[in-house]
Amino acid sequence: MTTHLTHWGVFEADSDGTRLTSVRPWRGDPEPMPLIDNVASAQHHPTRIDQPYVRKGWLDRGPGGAGRGDEPFVPVSWETAFELLSEELNRVYREFGAESVYGGSYGWASAGRFHHAQGQLHRFLNCLGGYVRHVNSYSYGAASVLMPHVIADMSVIEGHATSKKVLAEHSELVVAFGGLSPKNSAVSPGGVSRHNTRTWIAAARDRGCRFVSISPLRDDIPAEAEATWVAPRPGSDAALMLALAQVLDADGLADNDFLDRYTVGYQRFARYVRGESDGVVKDPRWAAAITGVPAEVIRGLAHEMAAARTMVTVSWSMQRAEHGEQPLWLGVVLAAMLGQIGLPGGGFGHGYGSSSHVGEPSRGVSVPRFPQGGNGIDRFIPVARIADMLLNPGASFDYDGRRLTFPDIKLVYWCGGNPFHHHQDLARLRMAFTRPQTVVVHDGFWTATARHADIVLPATMSIERDDYGAGQNDRGFFPMKALTRPHGQSRDDYVIFTELAERVGVGKEFTEGRTSHEWLRHLYEEWQSQVSAELPEFDEFWDSERIELPVPDPDQVLLADFRADPNLHPLATPSGRIEIFSETIDGFGYADCPGHPVWIEPEEWLGGLLARQFPLQLIANQPRTKLHSQLDVGAHSRSAKIGGREPVRLYPGDASARGLCDGDIVRIFNSRGSCLAGLVCDDAVAPGVAQLSTGAWYDPDPVDPSFCRHGNPNVLTADRGASSLSQGCTGQLALVEIEAYRSVLPEPAIDRPPATVDEGNPKG
């Protein structure tokens, strides 16, 4: 029996050396998650990649994108794969240089910090001279650009958030825009040892704290919260927040002392709220027409907020949308108007309920990591501009006050991510993916991305290798001993890169002469000597269940020091204060993100013109039964599917108006694409809303790749940046229509490997 860390929890498992024979949640986890059941059931699924493969057309005709995603694969030996890939890397670096290689390779990969796939790839490409990288994330692309201008870097907002313990003990009212979803806080980057969302919410509630969940889904907050549910039209929260601000201002409830001492630009914003700058008073009646939330509810909520110790929290999803900067900025402004930033249980939060680590007090120390080395070039894209980059080399675009140019990418190398899961408008991405000369993917599974590659190398799962890890802000640092031998011929990314590095002449730089186990020991010992002599020796750690890392301040309160003395502890913003009006952003002159937060009507929302044609707002949120697309073939993920398709939830009245019944296979469509899904009628979904989570492996129809047979919502979402400021992902919302699917149901092809042709290459 050994324990194992995943992004979605720690489990204990027995193994016969080839497979896990039993899996149980770790005893230390108070709220274990059923997602752990996906691991063992997926390990030897037919969609595991069993050996190296090369796309037939690439093998026959050489580099070039024609046929990518359509042509069969040829199984090849590791020897052949290494030979082909090392020659191709040499060619591309020689002919086009590092600026032609996209190694951004966004994705969550696996828990375990040495074998973290991106880190491995980045170090390898750095040894070759570098690569075009990405900045920011799909998670909070808008926030990571906006927040440093307004209040603080995301590492502060995220890592030093007021702790859940403090919320449980001090908050009187939690107003949660985007909810506090128990499904989301199942997960944390790098792993989570003790899930506690229900626990802290129940403790707060028992003490009398009230919760208001502002979300299109009633179950975006655990039942323990006994929350009041407010469901504005999706995408309209900025208007709701402006009206809350208007009531605070008009009714004399704003904390002017706080605004004077700790913020800049309030008067500029207030003129807008009062209608002095544009003739429109942003009062509750104005907002009611936009949001659908009655004016008295908005007015009442503003008064409640002013009367209590109030935490205003905004989910990450709120900024993963058109003009996603606005509700986030307004969350900060509301909290500033209430004057409670820096006080226990009050103030502002971003991402409570988005990931388990937000609200875990900061750990005193980091954990060992595999060093990535230095990138020889400085070219990047905001991460969600991948298709734009591949389609428009040389074109220029706006980003955070700069004008940048897309590089001309010849080779794409992806490890530990699944762009055909995570990106928007997949038919467009598929087109973009035909542009590079060569696409290389390492993955454990035949994901849609692997199916759109030329050279596919099988990577081990985390249960098949030795590693260690701790989630962000997680106290538990776990050794992760291999539980089974690798599936088929799969190899660790490190082993693959070691061999490649030797062939391209950078073996020594990449490995520094160490095997992966030698690295684990070396990095641990280096870390131990820097951190504390009291930590156990490596061998003792390796044979333990875990070690507990110190947490200096369990009662952490975001920006308490700034509140205590804003001159001694100024913010890192240009003014050192919270910027309700930002001269910097104003100076960029972006119509889609002006100098203070505003309401800007999105293109795709229920109040707009396009809703006449596509009258349902699709919520493409995170899946309850898995992490993103990972282990979608696993038992827990499959248990939620309907007829092999991803479930879509619809308000019962919206279903019956379309003649649809629970369990029907339906077609969801808009002008970009369509997909099948299995219908669930549920009054936890607001009228006018359809919820289809991400994660179903993209299963394109062979004739029409904009039609996914399995239920990936990203055939429907738009590939547009949140604004010129951030260029963040906007995948959360799209307008769609739903109808019964009347044709013969196509068999999903995604749970089988792709077509292969054996050209007599040896399998060994």
Ligand SMILES: Nc1nc2c(c(=O)[nH]1)N[C@H]1C(S)=C(S)[C@@H](COP(=O)(O)OP(=O)(O)OC[C@H]3O[C@@H](n4cnc5c(=O)[nH]c(N)nc54)[C@H](O)[C@@H]3O)O[C@H]1N2
């Ligand atoms: N419409 C819409 N789209 C969204 C979102 C949304 O809200 N709506 N959310 C976005 C967000 S926030 C995110 S973070 C992204 C997530 O997008 P991704 O992080 O790309 O999704 P994952 O499914 O986690 O992809 C990880 C891949 O790494 C592989 N892998 C795991 N371990 C290893 C390993 O050790 N080695 C190698 N080589 N591979 C490994 C897994 O098999 C999997 O295929 O999706 C985004 N997409």
Ligand SMILES: Nc1nc2c(c(=O)[nH]1)N[C@H]1C(S)=C(S)[C@@H](COP(=O)(O)OP(=O)(O)OC[C@H]3O[C@@H](n4cnc5c(=O)[nH]c(N)nc54)[C@H](O)[C@@H]3O)O[C@H]1N2
């Ligand atoms: N189980 C599970 N947990 C996960 C993940 C996963 O894949 N599976 N992914 C992890 C990752 S990478 C990330 S970045 C986080 C993401 O964390 P979030 O972005 O917070 O999560 P989502 O599920 O995308 O969205 C949360 C809720 O926001 C609500 N919402 C959407 N649009 C609006 C709107 O316009 N207004 C309001 N008021 N509410 C809205 C939706 O009802 C949705 O359920 O989750 C993490 N946690």
Ligand SMILES: [Mo]
């Ligand atoms: Mo994310």
